[in-house]
Amino acid sequence: MTTPEIPQRSWSQRWHVKAVGWTVLLVALLVGSSRMTGVDVGMFFSNFDQFTNLLVRMSQPAWSYVPIIIQPLYETIQMAILGTTIGTVFAVPFAVLAASNLVHNQWLRGFIRLILDLVRTLPDLLLAAIFVAIFGIGSTAGVITLAIFSFGMISKLFYEVIETIDMGPLEAMESVGASKVTIIWYAVLPQIMNQFVSYFLYTLEINVRASTVLGYLGAGGIGVFLQRSLSEFDYGKTAVIILATLVVVMVIDGVSNHLRRVLL
Amino acid sequence: MDQQPIISFKNVNKIYSNGTVGLKDINFDIPRGEFLVVVGLSGAGKSTLLRTINRMHEISSGEITIEDEPISSYKGQSLRLLRRKIGMIFQDFNLIKRSTVQRNVLSGRVSYYPTWKSVLSLFSTADKDRAIRALERVNLTEKLYTRADELSGGQQQRVAIARTLMQDPKVILADEPVASLDPLTTQTVMDILKRLNQEDGITVIVNLHSVALARQYADRIVGLRAGAVVYDKEIADVTEADLTKIYQTA
Numbered sequence: 001m002t003t004p005e006i007p008q009r010s011w012s013q014r015w016h017v018k019a020v021g022w023t024v025l026l027v028a029l030l031v032g033s034s035r036m037t038g039v040d041v042g043m044f045f046s047n048f049d050q051f052t053n054l055l056v057r058m059s060q061p062a063w064s065y066v067p068i069i070i071q072p073l074y075e076t077i078q079m080a081i082l083g084t085t086i087g088t089v090f091a092v093p094f095a096v097l098a099a100s101n102l103v104h105n106q107w108l109r110g111f112i113r114l115i116l117d118l119v120r121t122l123p124d125l126l127l128a129a130i131f132v133a134i135f136g137i138g139s140t141a142g143v144i145t146l147a148i149f150s151f152g153m154i155s156k157l158f159y160e161v162i163e164t165i166d167m168g169p170l171e172a173m174e175s176v177g178a179s180k181v182t183i184i185w186y187a188v189l190p191q192i193m194n195q196f197v198s199y200f201l202y203t204l205e206i207n208v209r210a211s212t213v214l215g216y217l218g219a220g221g222i223g224v225f226l227q228r229s230l231s232e233f234d235y236g237k238t239a240v241i242i243l244a245t246l247v248v249v250m251v252i253d254g255v256s257n258h259l260r261r262v263l264l
Numbered sequence: 265m266d267q268q269p270i271i272s273f274k275n276v277n278k279i280y281s282n283g284t285v286g287l288k289d290i291n292f293d294i295p296r297g298e299f300l301v302v303v304g305l306s307g308a309g310k311s312t313l314l315r316t317i318n319r320m321h322e323i324s325s326g327e328i329t330i331e332d333e334p335i336s337s338y339k340g341q342s343l344r345l346l347r348r349k350i351g352m353i354f355q356d357f358n359l360i361k362r363s364t365v366q367r368n369v370l371s372g373r374v375s376y377y378p379t380w381k382s383v384l385s386l387f388s389t390a391d392k393d394r395a396i397r398a399l400e401r402v403n404l405t406e407k408l409y410t411r412a413d414e415l416s417g418g419q420q421q422r423v424a425i426a427r428t429l430m431q432d433p434k435v436i437l438a439d440e441p442v443a444s445l446d447p448l449t450t451q452t453v454m455d456i457l458k459r460l461n462q463e464d465g466i467t468v469i470v471n472l473h474s475v476a477l478a479r480q481y482a483d484r485i486v487g488l489r490a491g492a493v494v495y496d497k498e499i500a501d502v503t504e505a506d507l508t509k510i511y512q513t514a
Binding site for chain 2: 168169172173176177186190193
């Protein structure tokens with residue numbers, strides 16, 4: 001029996017040059033950036049006892065604090081829902097215009113993407129500080145900050161989803177003589193709906209957490225209480241706030257999983 | 265058969281921006297009510313030729329007239345109206361997989377409605393009945409509320425034909441409609457196209473690579489090679505030897 005002729009692997013294939021090269025490059029970048037920024041990993045371990053100390057003090061949650069934070073937690077959820085929804089409503093048309101398989105005009109697409117990049121560049125803390133200055137302390141500033149933050153994030157996630165869809169149904173709708181909007185409604189939306197919902201809920205979850213930080217700047221919600229407990233060194237209360245936020249995040253996660261299954 | 269052609273190609277050329285020749289000096293007429301089969305190797309330009317008829321592909325020079333109207337100047341609304349009277353079915357069916365059969369079939373009717381009505385799915389009762397009748401033509405009424413992705417390939421192609429019927433088309437373009445199907449469903453789908461051609465007088469243009477199928481269903485066979493028409497005969501004059509020649513490379 002003769003052995004079949006097997007083609008020779010090239011030198012770079014045999015020694016996995018690409019994989020090795022990328023790994024070396026990544027490690028070099030990692031080491032280099034920690035050198036340049038002066039991050040001292042050793043300090044993390046030598047000061048670890050302070051961290052455990054904090055954990056110990058947080059390990060006795062002040063359960064009596066629960067009734068007090070229900071109302072602000074409720075406000076946080078409302079802020080997150082409002083902010084995410086407003087951001088999403090504006091994000092959908094921008095996502096459509098930024099998707100390279102729907103908009104063939106490079107200039108328009110480039111312009112839209114520039115706007116989106118710009119929006120994502122603005123740190124949410126900066127936005128919160130600005131809106132607290134404009135609208136005063138309270139949840140209005142928080143909602144607007146979350147809306148802009150969600151807009152930037154969702155529009156990027158959405159247009160990346162749109163770019164992965166099957167173009168066949170679009171061709172069919174085009175051949176039927178449908179208008180652009182009708183094509184998007186009939187051929188694009190059904191293909192992306194479940195991912196949209198899942199990204200919406202993911203953003204909502206991020207916003208619940210983000211709004212706890214925004215509270216620091218006076219943007220309303222549970223964050224105000226988080227900041228108060230921390231400045232009073234009352235770590236039992238801090239623990240309760242973190243646990244309550246965890247419950248909310250878990251509930252959103254559960255809803256998200258359920259909806260994704262139903263909508264598939 | 266009407267003597268006046270429904271579609272007519274006059275010196276049609278297509279050159280892609282990278283210099284590749286898509287179509288070369290195409291000249292022929294398609295009489296109303298004809299069942300025309302276009303054969304040729306992959307890459308011969310069959311799909312391109314078909315898509316120039318509903319302007320899914322643009323041509324570089326020459327003119328195509330449909331019912332004596334040159335179509336190259338159509339834009340916006342007039343282009344959509346042109347496409348409305350030309351149905352198209354595809355190798356991969358191109359249904360909206362997550363939607364029901366009913367919604368897929370009704371989507372063939374959207375060009376008769378303003379956009380806002382289509383978006384809100386405000387279809388008239390008459391058109392909902394029309395969808396059921398269209399499904400009757402392809403023997404699939406019992407699947408009205410089934411999701412498209414739960415159907416077999418042959419069933420999906422029949423839904424696609426029903427969608428096309430909703431347009432009230434004068435012409436149906438079929439781009440390799442049976443290439444993804446097994447032999448049995450192939451016959452069913454081709455039979456349906458033949459019936460629409462004979463009973464409704466719809467002009468049907470089908471791209472195929474199976475010579476046997478072409479001989480079985482066509483009134484006339486046009487052969488393409490490298491973007492040019494190398495063969496054009498009525499079915500009565502077609503011989504086996506002719507067709508093998510089209511499939512010879514070089």
